[in-house]
Amino acid sequence: MNPDGEARTQEFLERLDGGHLVEADDWMPDAYRAELVRLIRLHAVSEIMGTLPEKEWVPRAPTLYRKLALMAKVQDEAGHGQLLIRVAEDLMAPRGENREHIMEDLFAGRQKFHNVFHLPVPTWADAGLIGWLVDGAAIITQGMLLGGSYAPYTRALRRIVEEEAFHIQHGESICMALAEGTAGQRAMFQEALTRWWPALMMFFGPPEDGAALSHQAATLRFRIRSKTNEELRQRYLSKYVPRIRSLGFIIPDPTLQQDPDTKAWTYQQPDWQQWRAIIANHGPRSAARLNLRRTSYAEGQWVRDVMAATRKAV
Amino acid sequence: MATEASQARAGEPVLGAYEVFAQTSERGAMEWQASLLAGSPAMALMLARENFLRRREIFDLWVVPREAIARAGGADEWFRLPKTYREVSDYQYLVGKWRQYHQQAMTPDTMA
Ligand SMILES: [Fe+2]
Ligand SMILES: [Fe+2]
Numbered sequence: 521m522n523p524d525g526e527a528r529t530q531e532f533l534e535r536l537d538g539g540h541l542v543e544a545d546d547w548m549p550d551a552y553r554a555e556l557v558r559l560i561r562l563h564a565v566s567e568i569m570g571t572l573p574e575k576e577w578v579p580r581a582p583t584l585y586r587k588l589a590l591m592a593k594v595q596d597e598a599g600h601g602q603l604l605i606r607v608a609e610d611l612m613a614p615r616g617e618n619r620e621h622i623m624e625d626l627f628a629g630r631q632k633f634h635n636v637f638h639l640p641v642p643t644w645a646d647a648g649l650i651g652w653l654v655d656g657a658a659i660i661t662q663g664m665l666l667g668g669s670y671a672p673y674t675r676a677l678r679r680i681v682e683e684e685a686f687h688i689q690h691g692e693s694i695c696m697a698l699a700e701g702t703a704g705q706r707a708m709f710q711e712a713l714t715r716w717w718p719a720l721m722m723f724f725g726p727p728e729d730g731a732a733l734s735h736q737a738a739t740l741r742f743r744i745r746s747k748t749n750e751e752l753r754q755r756y757l758s759k760y761v762p763r764i765r766s767l768g769f770i771i772p773d774p775t776l777q778q779d780p781d782t783k784a785w786t787y788q789q790p791d792w793q794q795w796r797a798i799i800a801n802h803g804p805r806s807a808a809r810l811n812l813r814r815t816s817y818a819e820g821q822w823v824r825d826v827m828a829a830t831r832k833a834v
Numbered sequence: 835m836a837t838e839a840s841q842a843r844a845g846e847p848v849l850g851a852y853e854v855f856a857q858t859s860e861r862g863a864m865e866w867q868a869s870l871l872a873g874s875p876a877m878a879l880m881l882a883r884e885n886f887l888r889r890r891e892i893f894d895l896w897v898v899p900r901e902a903i904a905r906a907g908g909a910d911e912w913f914r915l916p917k918t919y920r921e922v923s924d925y926q927y928l929v930g931k932w933r934q935y936h937q938q939a940m941t942p943d944t945m946a
C-alpha cells in the first residue's frame with residue numbers, strides 16, 4: 521500500500537473508533553470492502569440456501585396453520601437474501617460484479633454457506649428445531665452485527681431481526697407442542713436434538729485459536745462485528761441450555777457445564793475438521809441442495825428475462 | 835409536473851413536483867418530509883433544506899421527482915388480508931409456558 525493510502529486508512533480507522541458510520545459511496549479501504557463483501561455474501565447466500573431445508577416440510581406440515589406459518593418463514597428468508605444481495609451488490613459494483621457473480625460462485629463451489637443448511641431434515645421435529653435453535657443462533661449473531669460500522673448492512677439487519685423474532689417463536693411453538701405431546705413426539709424431538717447439537721456448536725465457527733482468526737480480527741478491528749465466535753457461542757449456551765433442560769430434554773454432551781462463578785460454559789468441541797468439510801460442500805445434503813438451486817435458477821431464467829423486459833414483445 | 839402556465843412562457847424554468855425524504859438518525863431509514871415545486875433537482879435540494887429542515891439534524895436528504903414514484907394505492911385488498919400467523923403476537927402464550935417450565939426446573943424435587 522502506498523503511504524498515502526496508509527494515512528487514509530489510518531484516518532478511516534480513527535473515524536470508526538469515533539463511532540462514525542460508513543455509507544455505500546463513502547471512501548473505504550479495500551480491505552474493509554473485501555471483509556464486508558465476504559461477510560454479507562456469506563449471510564445472503566445462507567439465507568437463500570436456508571430456505572431449502574425447511575421448505576421440504578411445507579407440504580408435510582401437520583396443520584394448515586403450521587403450513588401457513590412455515591411458508592411465511594421461508595418467504596421471509598428469501599426476502600432476507602434479497603435485501604442482503606442488494607447491500608452486497610452496491611459494495612461489489614466498483615469491481616464490476618453483481619448478483620450473477622454470487623450465484624456463479626455458489627454453483628462453482630466458490631461461495632460458502634452456513635454449515636446447518638447442508639444437513640438433512642428427516643422429521644417435523646427437525647423443522648421445528650431449525651426455527652427455534654438455528655434461528656435462535658442466527659439472531660444472536662445478527663443482533664451483534666446491528667451495531668456494526670457499515671450503515672446499509674445494519675439497516676437491512678434491522679428489518680431482518682424484526683422478522684427473526686417471529687421465526688424463533690414459530691420454532692419454539694412447534695418444539696413446545698412436541699415437548700408437551702405424546703412419548704413418541706418427545707422422542708422425536710430428543711432425536712432431532714441429538715442429531716443437531718454438534719452442528720449448533722459449530723454454527724458460530726471455531727474459537728479464536730482456529731483458522732478463522734484473520735477474518736475475525738479484521739472484522740473486529742473494522743467494527744463490523746463486536747464479539748468473537750466464542751463470546752457468541754457462550755451467550756447462546758446461556759440462553760438455550762436452561763430452556764432445553766427445563767423441557768426435560770438431554771443435551772448430548774456429558775461434559776457440558778457452566779462454572780457457577782465465572783458463568784463460562786465448558787463443552788465438548790465439535791469436530792472442526794468435519795465443519796470444514798461440510799462448508800466445503802461435503803455435507804450430507806450439500807450436493808442435493810446445490811443441484812436444486814442450480815435447477816431452479818436455470819428454470820427461473822425466463823422469469824428474470826420477463827421481469828427485466830422494458831418493452832412489450834408485440 | 836409542469837403547469838401549463840409555466841410552460842407557456844418561453845425561457846422560464848419548468849417547475850416540477852418533488853417529494854422530499856430525509857434521514858433523521860444515522861442508522862435510520864429515509865422518511866417522507868414534504869412536497870415542493872422546483873425547476874431542477876439541485877434547486878429542489880436547496881428548497882428542501884431551507885424550507886423544511888432548518889432545525890433538525892439530518893444525515894442525508896433525497897428529493898424524488900414525483901413522476902418517478904410508482905404508487906400501489908390504498909384500495910388494494912392485499913394490504914388488509916389477515917396475516918396474524920406471521921406475527922409474534924400469535925405466540926404470546928409461550929411467555930407463560932416458559933415461566934412455568936423454568937419454575938418447575940428450579941424446584942428441588944425435579945432437579946435430579
Ligand atoms: Fe433470515
Ligand atoms: Fe429466520
